[in-house]
Amino acid sequence: MLFSENFKIAIRALRANKLRSMLTMLGIVIGVATVVALLSIGKGATASITSQIQSTGSNLLTISPGRLQVGGGGQSQQMSHLYYSDYQLVQRSLSQNINAIAPSYQSSYLVKYGNESFNVSVQGVTADYQKTNSSNIALGRFITEGDNKSQALVAVLGSQTAEDLFGGLSPVGKMISVNGVRFEVVGVLESKGSGFGSSDDAIQIPLETGYGKLFGETATYNNKKIVNSISVSVSTTKAMDTVSAQIKFLLRRSHKLASSDESDFNVMNQADLLSTLSSVTQTLTAFLGAIAGISLLVGGIGIMNIMLVSVTERTKEIGLRKAVGATRNQILTQFLIETVTLSLLGGIVGILLGVGIATLVSATGLISSVITADSIALAFFFALLIGVFFGIYPAYRAANLHPMVALRYE
Amino acid sequence: MIQAENLTKVFQMGDSEVRALNGVSFNIRKGEMVAIMGPSGSGKSTLMSIIGCLDVPTGGRYILDGIAVENMDEGNLAEIRGRKIGFVFQQFNLLARTSALENVMLPLTYAGISGKDREDRAMNALERVGLGDRTHHAPNELSGGQQQRVAIARALVNEPAILLADEPTGALDSKTGVEIMQLFQNLHKGGGQTVIVVTHDSYVARHTDRIIKISDGHIVLDEVNHHPIQAGTPRPDEVL
Numbered sequence: 001m002l003f004s005e006n007f008k009i010a011i012r013a014l015r016a017n018k019l020r021s022m023l024t025m026l027g028i029v030i031g032v033a034t035v036v037a038l039l040s041i042g043k044g045a046t047a048s049i050t051s052q053i054q055s056t057g058s059n060l061l062t063i064s065p066g067r068l069q070v071g072g073g074g075q076s077q078q079m080s081h082l083y084y085s086d087y088q089l090v091q092r093s094l095s096q097n098i099n100a101i102a103p104s105y106q107s108s109y110l111v112k113y114g115n116e117s118f119n120v121s122v123q124g125v126t127a128d129y130q131k132t133n134s135s136n137i138a139l140g141r142f143i144t145e146g147d148n149k150s151q152a153l154v155a156v157l158g159s160q161t162a163e164d165l166f167g168g169l170s171p172v173g174k175m176i177s178v179n180g181v182r183f184e185v186v187g188v189l190e191s192k193g194s195g196f197g198s199s200d201d202a203i204q205i206p207l208e209t210g211y212g213k214l215f216g217e218t219a220t221y222n223n224k225k226i227v228n229s230i231s232v233s234v235s236t237t238k239a240m241d242t243v244s245a246q247i248k249f250l251l252r253r254s255h256k257l258a259s260s261d262e263s264d265f266n267v268m269n270q271a272d273l274l275s276t277l278s279s280v281t282q283t284l285t286a287f288l289g290a291i292a293g294i295s296l297l298v299g300g301i302g303i304m305n306i307m308l309v310s311v312t313e314r315t316k317e318i319g320l321r322k323a324v325g326a327t328r329n330q331i332l333t334q335f336l337i338e339t340v341t342l343s344l345l346g347g348i349v350g351i352l353l354g355v356g357i358a359t360l361v362s363a364t365g366l367i368s369s370v371i372t373a374d375s376i377a378l379a380f381f382f383a384l385l386i387g388v389f390f391g392i393y394p395a396y397r398a399a400n401l402h403p404m405v406a407l408r409y410e
Numbered sequence: 411m412i413q414a415e416n417l418t419k420v421f422q423m424g425d426s427e428v429r430a431l432n433g434v435s436f437n438i439r440k441g442e443m444v445a446i447m448g449p450s451g452s453g454k455s456t457l458m459s460i461i462g463c464l465d466v467p468t469g470g471r472y473i474l475d476g477i478a479v480e481n482m483d484e485g486n487l488a489e490i491r492g493r494k495i496g497f498v499f500q501q502f503n504l505l506a507r508t509s510a511l512e513n514v515m516l517p518l519t520y521a522g523i524s525g526k527d528r529e530d531r532a533m534n535a536l537e538r539v540g541l542g543d544r545t546h547h548a549p550n551e552l553s554g555g556q557q558q559r560v561a562i563a564r565a566l567v568n569e570p571a572i573l574l575a576d577e578p579t580g581a582l583d584s585k586t587g588v589e590i591m592q593l594f595q596n597l598h599k600g601g602g603q604t605v606i607v608v609t610h611d612s613y614v615a616r617h618t619d620r621i622i623k624i625s626d627g628h629i630v631l632d633e634v635n636h637h638p639i640q641a642g643t644p645r646p647d648e649v650l
Contacts, residue, residue, distance in 0.1 A: 005519055016507060320503040323464065324517040324564065325492020327485050403491075404464040407499070408455075 003337070010338040013310070021342060024306045027299025028346030028383055029353060034292035035379045036354025036371070041361060042285030044369035049277050052192070053270055059099075059237055060132060061244055062273070063090075063230040063251070066266045080264035084211075084225035089254055090232070094246055097239035100131035103227040105210060105219055109179040111203060113165040120161055121202040122178060124210030124219075132231035133199065140172040140187030147206040151213060155183040159191040160201040178203065181214055240269055293382075299346070300386035307339050307394035318398050319406025332399035339391025340384065347383025351376055411571060411604055412438040412461065417470035418627075419456050430456040431467065432627035440571075443598040443605045443638075445615035448624040455576075457624060458608045462497060462574045463490045475571040492521050496565025498575040502557045504549040510536060510560045511545040517568045535563040539593060555586035562593060566603075573597065573605045579614055591617045592641035617641055 014021040065082045087103040094101075106123040129135070130142045138159065147154050155176060162171050171185040183205060191200050205214070211225050219226055234243050244267050251265055268276075311318070318331060326334075355376075358369040419431040430453045438444055448454035459465040460472060463479055466487070472480045475494055482490065491497075496517075504513050514532040518524075523531070536545055539559040549557050558578065565573055575594065579587030595617060597603040607618060615621050616639045623631035 005524075012507060316501075316503060317505060320499075320505075321516070321520070322488060323462070323491060323495075323497045323503075325488055325520040325568075327488040327520075329485075330520060402465075404459040407464070407503070 006334050006337040007341065009334055010341040013314075013338055014342060017310075020306060024303055025342055025346035025349065027302040028296065028343050028386065029299075029350040031292060031296030031299045031386075032347045032350025032379045032383050033353035033357060034295055035289065035382065036351055036375055037357040037361070037369075038288040038292050039285065039375035039378070040354070040358035040369040040371045041367055042281060042288065043372060043375070044358075044362065045367060046278055046281045046285070047370055048368045049281060050274060053274050053277070059234040059240060060270055061232040061234060061240065061247065062266075062268045063232065063247060064228070064266050064268065066262075066264050081221050081224075081226045082228070082230065082265055083221075084207075084227055086251055086254060086265075087227060087230050089250055090230065090247055093250055094243065097235050097243055099233040099235050100128035100231075101233075102126055102128040102132040102231045103207060104129060104229055104231070105207060105215060105225075105227050106202070107215060107218065109214070111161070111165065111179075112177040113171075113174065116165050118161070118164055122210070122214070123199070123202055123204050124207035124215065125204050126207050128233075129204065129231070132233045135192070135199070136190040138188045138190040139170060140185070142187055142189075143204060143206050148208040151209045152206060153181065153183045153209060153213065154186045154206065156187040156189060156204040157185060158189050158200040158202045158204075161203055162188045164201070178205070179214060244269065296382055296386060300343070300390040303339060303342055303387070304390035304394060307335065307342075307391060308397065310338075311335065311394050311398045314398075315401060315406045315409040318401050319403050319409065322401070322403035323407060328399045331401075332395045335395035335398045336388065336391045339394065340387035343383050343387030343391075344380075347380050350383065351379055354379065411440040411442070411475060412436075413471070413473040414461075415471040417457070417460060417467045417472060419453075419460065419465070420468045429627055431460075433470070434624070434627070434629055435470075436622060436629060436632060438604065438606065440604055441598070441602045442620060443594070443618045444607070444620045444622060445618040445635075446606060446608045446622050446624065447610065447612065447615045449610055452625045453627040454608060454610075454624050458574065458576055458606075461572070461606065462495050463487045488520075492517055493568060494571040496562075496568065496570035496573045498558070498561050498565050498573065498578045500577040500580040502549070502554075502561045502581070504557055504560055504564075506550070507548055509546045509548055510541060510552070510563075513549070513560055514564045514567050516564060521568065531567055532563070535567040536560070538566060538597075539563045553586075554582050555589055558582060558586075558590055559593065562590075562597075566597070571604060573603055575605065575607045577609055577611075578607065579611070580609075587614070588641050595638075595641050613639075 063082065065080045084103060087101065091101050102125060104123050104125045106121055108119055109122050111118055111120045125143060126148055127143055127145050142156055143154065155178070157165070157171055165171065165176065166174070171188060174185050175182050176185060189199065211219055232243065232247065234240050247267050248263065252263060255264055257263065321331060355371055358371050361367055362369045415435050417431050417434040418429065421428045421430055434457060446454055446457060460467050463474065466482065467480055470480065471478065474490065477490065479487070479490060505516070511529070511532050514535050515528050518528045518531060533542070533545065536542055539562050541556060541559050541563065544552060544556060549560070552560065579590055582590060591614065594605050594607065598605050607614065609615055616635060618635060619638055620634050621631065622629060
C-alpha cells in the first residue's frame with residue numbers, strides 16, 4: 001500500500017473530527033513554538049553579548065572588586081572595594097604595553113531637561129574611557145583631562161539618553177540637571193547597540209567632578225575615593241598575561257594581602273568574560289529548552305490519548321479493513337501515519353508560530369533573536385519523534401484487534 | 411470449494427470452556443448457494459468467522475479453494491480474506507465520508523492494486539450491482555439498499571471464491587431485502603458465484619438451494635431446497 005494512500009486516509013480521519021484534531025495539535029504547536037522561540041532568543045542573546053564584548057576592544061583587562069571574607073571561616077562575606085589610589089598606582093607603575101587605563105565610578109541619578117526626567121546611570125570617567133570602551137563621538141567632544149582637573153560641570157550623553165531627553169534636537173550646549181546639579185552637555189556618543197552592558201542609556205561626566213560635586217559620601221570608604229572598575233587596554237594580545245600578572249602583584253601588595261589570602265579583586269580579560277557569560281546563557285537556553293521539551297511531552301501525551309480514543313471509536317472500521325484483507329502491518333502503518341501527520345502538522349504550525357514570536361521579540365528591540373536552520377530542524381525532528389513515539393502504542397492496539405471481535409464491536 | 415472436517419472451536423471463558431463448534435463437517439461445491447441457519451448462540455457466527463478466515467478452528471480441517479487454512483497465521487489469513495472471501499454485513503460497514511467508488515476500491519488497495527486498473531475494476535463491480543451512476547456518492551447520500559449494494563460490489567471486486575453474507579437483509583425493510591436477495595440469486599445463477607448466506611430468518615434461507623441448520627455446535631439438518639423462492643415473487647404469508 002502506498003504512502004500517499006495512507007496519508008489520504010489519515011487526512012480524511014483527521015478532518016472527520018476537525019475541532020478535536022486541532023485541539024490535539026495545539027499541544028504540539030505550543031511545544032514546538034516554545035522550542036523554536038526560546039532557542040532563537042537564547043542564540044540571539046549569546047550572539048549579542050559576544051559582539052558587545054568584542055566591540056569593547058579585544059585586549060581589554062577589567063579590574064573589579066571581589067568578595068572579601070570577613071571574620072574567617074567564611075561566616076560572612078562583603079564586597080571589597082577598589083580605590084582611586086589603586087588606579088593611580090597601576091597607572092604610575094605600569095607604562096609598558098599599555099594603551100590606556102580608565103577608572104570609573106557609576107551611580108544612578110534623576111536627570112532632567114525641561115519637562116523630561118529619567119533615572120539614568122551616571123558614570124564618572126576619565127579621558128581614557130573613550131579608548132578602553134571603544135566609544136565614538138557622534139556630536140561634540142568627549143571628556144578631557146582638563147575637564148577632570150578643573151572639575152568642569154560637563155556631560156557626554158549616550159545615544160539613547162540623548163534621544164530620551166532631547167528627542168531629535170541637538171543636545172550639545174544645553175544644560176541638564178543631574179540630581180539638582182547643572183551640567184552642560186558637550187557631546188553625544190554613537191550607539192553601540194542594545195544589549196548587555198550597553199552605555200547607550202548612560203551619561204558620562206568627569207570622574208573628579210563626580211567626586212567633588214555629585215557622588216558625595218557614597219563614593220568614599222574610610223576617606224578613600226572608590227571606583228567600580230578599572231579598564232586597562234593592553235597594546236598587544238601577547239602582553240595580556242604579563243600585564244594581568246603585574247596588576248595582580250601590585251594590587252595584592254597595596255591591599256596588604258598575605259600570600260595565603262585570596263585576592264579581594266578580579267582581573268578579567270575578554271576571553272574570561274566571554275566564557276563566563278556564554279556559559280550563563282547556555283545554561284539558561286538549556287533550562288528554557290527543557291521547559292519547552294516538557295510542554296512537547298505533554299502535547300505528545302495528548303496525541304496518544306486522542307489516538308487511543310480514536311482506535312476505540314473506529315474498532316468496526318478496523319474490523320472491516322481486516323476483513324477485506326488489511327494485514328496487521330497495514331493497520332499499524334495507517335494509524336502511525338495518522339499520528340505522525342497530526343504531530344508534523346502541529347510541528348509546522350508551531351515552527352511558523354515560533355519564528356513569528358522570535359521575530360516579534362526582535363522587533364521590540366528588547367532582546368535580539370537569531371533563527372537558525374538547526375533549531376528549526378531540531379523542533380521538526382522532535383515533533384516527528386513525538387508522533388512516532390506516542391503513536392506506536394495506539395497503532396499497536398489497533399493492529400492487534402481480532403477481526404471478528406472488532407466487527408462485532410458495538 | 412469448501413471442505414470442512416470435524417471442525418471444533420473452544421472459547422475459554424474464565425475457568426469454563428465453551429464449545430461453540432463441536433465436530434462440524436460439510437462440503438460446499440463451487441457455484442452453490444447455501445444458507446447457514448441457526449438461532450443466536452448456536453455456533454452459527456463462529457462457523458461463519460471460520461469459513462470467512464476471520465478466525466481459525468481449535469480442531470479439525472478446513473480447506474478453502476484447495477488451501478488448508480486451519481493452521482495459518484494472521485498475516486496469511488489476511489491475504490486469503492483479501493483474495494478469496496467477499497464479506498457482506500448486516501450493517502453494511504461502509505467507510506463514512508468516503509465515496510462508493512473508494513469504498514469498493516478498498517480490498518484492491520490492500521491487495522496492492524493501484525491506479526487505473528483499480529478504478530476500472532471498482533467501476534465494473536458497481537455496475538454489476540446496478541450502481542454505475544452513484545459512484546461518487548458518500549454512504550450518507552445513499553439509501554440502505556444502495557449502501558448494501560455498494561457493500562456487495564466491494565465484496566465482488568476481488569472476484570472472490572465465496573461471497574459470504576451475514577444477515578444481509580437484517581437492516582433493510584422487506585421490499586429492499588427482497589431486492590438484495592434477488593441480486594444474490596442473479597450473481598449465483600448468472601455468474602456462477604458461490605454464495606453463503608448466514609441468517610436466522612427461514613424465509614431468507616429458503617431463497618437458497620441448500621440449507622444447513624446448526625444448533626448447539628452441531629449440524630442438525632443439511633438438505634437440498636428443491637424449490638427455492640424466487641426473489642420478487644410474493645411472500646407465502648402475504649398470499650394467504
